Amino acid sequence: MTQILIERCPQAETERLVLRKWEERDLDGLIRMNGDPRVMEFFPSLHSPEEARRYLEISIQQQEKHGFCFPVVEDKETGAFLGFCGLNVPGYSDPLPCGPCVEIGWRLIPEVWGKGIAVEAARFWLGFGFETLQLDEIVAIVVVQNHKSRRVMEKLGMKHDPAEDFDFPNVPVDDPLCRHALYRISAEQFLTQANG
Numbered sequence: 739m740t741q742i743l744i745e746r747c748p749q750a751e752t753e754r755l756v757l758r759k760w761e762e763r764d765l766d767g768l769i770r771m772n773g774d775p776r777v778m779e780f781f782p783s784l785h786s787p788e789e790a791r792r793y794l795e796i797s798i799q800q801q802e803k804h805g806f807c808f809p810v811v812e813d814k815e816t817g818a819f820l821g822f823c824g825l826n827v828p829g830y831s832d833p834l835p836c837g838p839c840v841e842i843g844w845r846l847i848p849e850v851w852g853k854g855i856a857v858e859a860a861r862f863w864l865g866f867g868f869e870t871l872q873l874d875e876i877v878a879i880v881v882v883q884n885h886k887s888r889r890v891m892e893k894l895g896m897k898h899d900p901a902e903d904f905d906f907p908n909v910p911v912d913d914p915l916c917r918h919a920l921y922r923i924s925a926e927q928f929l930t931q932a933n934g
């Protein structure tokens with residue numbers, strides 16, 4: 739199964755983007771992105787360069803195991819690192835209410851926000867997940883106050899049921915980053931949308 743996923747995980751091009759696996763050359767871009775307070779507003783802390791390096795190592799290990807780990811987004815014209823967007827098999831230490839599952843997520847450098855880049859990349863990966871990997875469902879989780887990211891989920895046609903909102907494991911309940919929303923999209927919903 740793992741081998742099949744690795745073989746099937748493509749390097750792809752969309753209108754403006756190259757979507758691909760993590761490589762060592764992504765370190766500088768990742769250090770800049772994960773050290774930027776605008777990007778990390780809804781995460782517990784900024785990453786030091788050493789933490790960003792560790793993040794890259796783990797991402798490469800995870801993509802070797804599962805075939806993908808929030809793949810890289812690159813500018814097709816310039817080759818610049820823009821961030822990441824795509825599928826991931828969550829490896830959180832505590833189970834999530836939706837687990838086991840495949841999730842979709844994104845993080846981009848602020849210079850390219852608001853141009854539909856996340857939606858362009860995510861649409862490709864939803865199609866890959868449903869059409870190639872034959873997944874039944876893809877989920878996304880988000881801090882409830884992260885309206886930019888929730889808007890991306892909505893633009894992708896993902897559905898949110900407030901009854902499924904949950905407290906993230908091991909985060910104090912009075913921490914503003916504790917409460918999370920869960921979005922889901924099924925293969926049937928995606929394919930109906932894509933065909934119609």
Ligand SMILES: CC(C)(COP(=O)(O)OP(=O)(O)OC[C@H]1O[C@@H](n2cnc3c(N)ncnc32)[C@H](O)[C@@H]1OP(=O)(O)O)[C@@H](O)C(=O)NCCC(=O)NCCS
Pocket residue numbers: 776777778780843844845846847850851852853854855856857858879880881884885886887889890
């Ligand atoms: C979330 C993120 C990836 C979105 O990337 P993006 O390429 O700018 O997204 P898009 O341009 O495709 O769509 C953004 C949408 O959010 C909307 N938006 C922007 N700021 C908003 C706000 N404060 N409240 C509500 N919606 C907002 C935009 O108007 C746009 O919707 P529209 O096209 O209907 O106008 C980017 O903001 C980011 O990297 N944020 C930091 C990391 C992060 O929070 N990741 C998600 C963790 S769950």
